[in-house]
Amino acid sequence: MPEPTLAPDAPLFIVLNAGSGAAETSERRTAIEDVLHAAGRRFELEVVEDAATLEEHARRQAGRARDAGGILVAAGGDGTINTVAQQAVAHRCPFGALPQGTFNYFGRTHGIPQDLTKAVHALLHASVQPVQIGTVNGHIFLVxxxxxxxxxxxxxxxxxxxxxxxxxxxxxxxxxxxxxxxxxxxxxxxxxxxxxxxxxxxxxxxxxxxxxxxxxxxxxxxxxxxxxxxxxxxxxxxxxxxxxxxxxxxxxxxxxxxxxxxxxxxxxxxxxxxxxxxxxxxxxxDGEVLHLTAPLVFEALEGKLLLLVPAPGDAVAG
Structure with a gap:
């Protein structure tokens, strides 16, 4: 099956988790906006102040991305990336990650830079690659x-x-x-x-x-x-x-x-x-604690997440 393609100017719908504090969040927002404004790329950026509303923000942005032929993007740690990726899968829209956590296993596995400015630049030149996800009782996990x-x-x-x-x-x-x-x-x-x-x-x-x-x-x-x-x-x-x-x-x-x-x-x-x-x-x-009812059913689902993977020149080794 051929890999999905995107319009080179597909708009970005970004969900930024503000869990690190106001000053660091402001720096991250500025870094993202500076790169995208300089590139002339259309985007919407939502800053999530309350972690309890992250899923709601992600769902709304995923709907906009789907309707506009755009890309849903998560900026945060593995837990944030998981929550936003779930909506990308549900809405069948391409997904980009700007990893900002402590370990960043998902981003590092796929060669996504941890430096935010470099990660945004990489996102602009990335291609779509279907990647595997795991599920447990219907909950997606990437790591x-x-x-x-x-x-x-x-x-x-x-x-x-x-x-x-x-x-x-x-x-x-x-x-x-x-x-x-x-x-x-x-x-x-x-x-x-x-x-x-x-x-x-x-x-x-x-x-x-x-x-x-x-x-x-x-x-x-x-x-x-x-x-x-x-x-x-x-x-x-x-x-x-x-x-x-x-x-x-x-x-x-x-x-x-x-x-x-x-x-x-x-x-x-x-x-x-x-x-x-x-x-x-x-x-x-993926670092978030849930309460599930046994029996638990784990399953590997190939190609369900349409991930934007950096071009070889932008990718970094894990």
């Missing part, structure tokens, strides 16, 4: 989704970032703190690719991001997501020391060496909990 310990880790990380500032060091120390505290283990039945697995684990992690898998050393035991699969990862039930050792292996990029890790690829997976367990589960979806 990962998980249940168990990982959602708790994310909640603690957000709390610590508000208290100590946003940085990778704060994120790492917060994760270490969560790992060594007592946590509940899950009994799960995983049904995927004609096979059933019964596991006891602290967390089930499903990845849709090649770069993230490579950085923790799992590219040799999990499939490349470009092949149309998601990667399921679950540490076997271990004590605090075992979890700490797993975290250290992940930090060193050597998770593949762990004997106490279940890892496999799949196109569709159903996750069931015991009949006596709670059916409402806390899930982390």
């Amino acid at each position: 990962n989704a998980s249940i168990g310990l990982y959602p708790k880790l994310l909640e603690e990380r957000e709390h610590d970032k508000h208290q100590y500032g946003r940085s990778r060091v704060v994120a790492a120390l917060s994760a270490l703190k969560t790992l060594v505290l007592p946590h509940r283990r899950l009994r799960l039945t995983l049904e995927a690719e004609g096979r059933t697995r019964h596991i006891k684990t602290s967390t089930l992690f499903v990845g849709n991001n090649r770069l993230q898998m490579e950085q923790v050393g799992l590219s040799v035991v999990t499939p490349d997501v470009a092949d149309g699969e998601l990667a399921a990862l679950a540490p076997k039930a271990v004590g605090r020391l075992g979890m700490l050792l797993l975290a250290i292996r992940g930090a060193l990029g050597r998770l593949a060496d762990a004997d106490d890790l279940v890892a496999f690829g799949f196109h569709r997976m159903t996750v069931r909990t015991p009949v006596y367990a709670r059916r409402r589960l806390k899930a982390a979806v």
Whole structure:
């Protein structure tokens, strides 16, 4: 199937998350506007002051993009990019990303510069490429989704970032703190690719991001997501020391060496909990915590997101 094409002057409908504070938001808005005004490109930019209204803003801009033959653009971290991308998929309009978060796995995987001015320039010369998304009970994820310990880790990380500032060091120390505290283990039945697995684990992690898998050393035991699969990862039930050792292996990029890790690829997976367990589960979806009802159904959907990917000269290595 040929790749979709866009008019070279297709208007941009941009949703900018103001979660970083007024001064930084003003700088980002100015950087975006300066590049687009200089290029003579038509655009609309909405600044979202209240995160609770992000989806509403994204839906409105997606409708405008669809009606105008334009491009829906998200400026923010992976959570913001996820929320806006969901509306791009729902409205079937092309999608651009201006990544501004701490880790930016999605943007880095697709060669999108983290420097905002460079990212906007890259957007102007990008081409449309259909890319894979993951879903869990109908919720889209671009990077990962998980249940168990990982959602708790994310909640603690957000709390610590508000208290100590946003940085990778704060994120790492917060994760270490969560790992060594007592946590509940899950009994799960995983049904995927004609096979059933019964596991006891602290967390089930499903990845849709090649770069993230490579950085923790799992590219040799999990499939490349470009092949149309998601990667399921679950540490076997271990004590605090075992979890700490797993975290250290992940930090060193050597998770593949762990004997106490279940890892496999799949196109569709159903996750069931015991009949006596709670059916409402806390899930982390691209860094946002949701409450989902079991059974959980994970699925890889190829080519559903029409992503603007930088030209070779504008792309950066992850």
